[in-house]
Amino acid sequence: MLSAPRNFFVGGNWKLNGNKQEIGKIINFLTAGNLDPSTEVVCAPPTIYLEYVRKTLPSSVCVAAQNCYKVPKGAFTGETSPAMIKDVGVEWAIIGHSERRNVFGESDELIGAKVGHALEAGLKVIPCIGEKLEERESGKTEEVVFCQLKAIADNIKPDQWQNVVIAYEPVWAIGTGKTASPAQAQEIHVKLRKWLNDNVSADVAWKTRIIYGGSVTADNCRELARERDIDGFLVGGVSLKPDFVQIVNARQ
Ligand code: 13P
Secondary structure, X not given: OOOOOOOOEEEEEOOOOOOHHHHHHHHXXXXXXXXXXXXXXXXXXXXXXXXXXXXXXXXXXXXXXXXXXXXXXXXXXXXXXXXHHHHOOOXXXXXXXXXXXXXXXXXXXXXXXXXXXXXXXXXXXXXXXXXXXXXXXXXXXXXXXXXXXXXXXXXXXXXXXXXXXXXXXXXXXXXXXXXOOHHHHHHHHHHHHHHHHHHOOHHXXXXXXXXXXXXXXXXXXHHHHOOOOOOEEEEOHHHHOOOHHHHHOOOO
């Protein structure tokens, strides 16, 4: 069987953490660490540090915004546009993280519009999807993640899929220490890939990376990375620590 053309991808979502001193330490371990050159590594600092991090990190490590708005400019106090993110040399944006959905009330519709606009503006995107514990326990996982994925996919043109990495992050696993088992994560990744196959194209399903997020650590990353449809990770807490390097190197 052909091996999939999907480069391993590891994102570090720093969330609302860090100051210049702490970020300096993260940059040090990323610069000094022996990062597997075949892994695509992307760090997502808070917006205010995007330009500083982009200028300080080696160019082999990409930078992502944690969020962006759905229009280029205008009367939208507090927002940041994809055009501005690009203007400071940053190439990626995480969109629709579960904290944006559940703490800030972002809807599937808004997230879809943000994905569409960011891609049009030339950013690469990491749209996030994932079910809550009560949704999983009531057997609704597939219904929820397919609905979230459809709202995203509807805004992506065929030639833009190469700039998309889907993050599956079950909400019950984020920041809880309760990682999905490799089998649990693999099961949903397979279903998401089948959804892409049935609703977008076989080519997109084969080539699009689907990464897992939720309590990934240096201890559990290798076992997860062995699953055929887990193409990398989106890491929260551990992305602030030197252990992140071991997650980047999980496939070595
Ligand atoms: P943790 O790795 O801290 O569980 O966070 C996952 C996450 O939300 C990454 O976007």
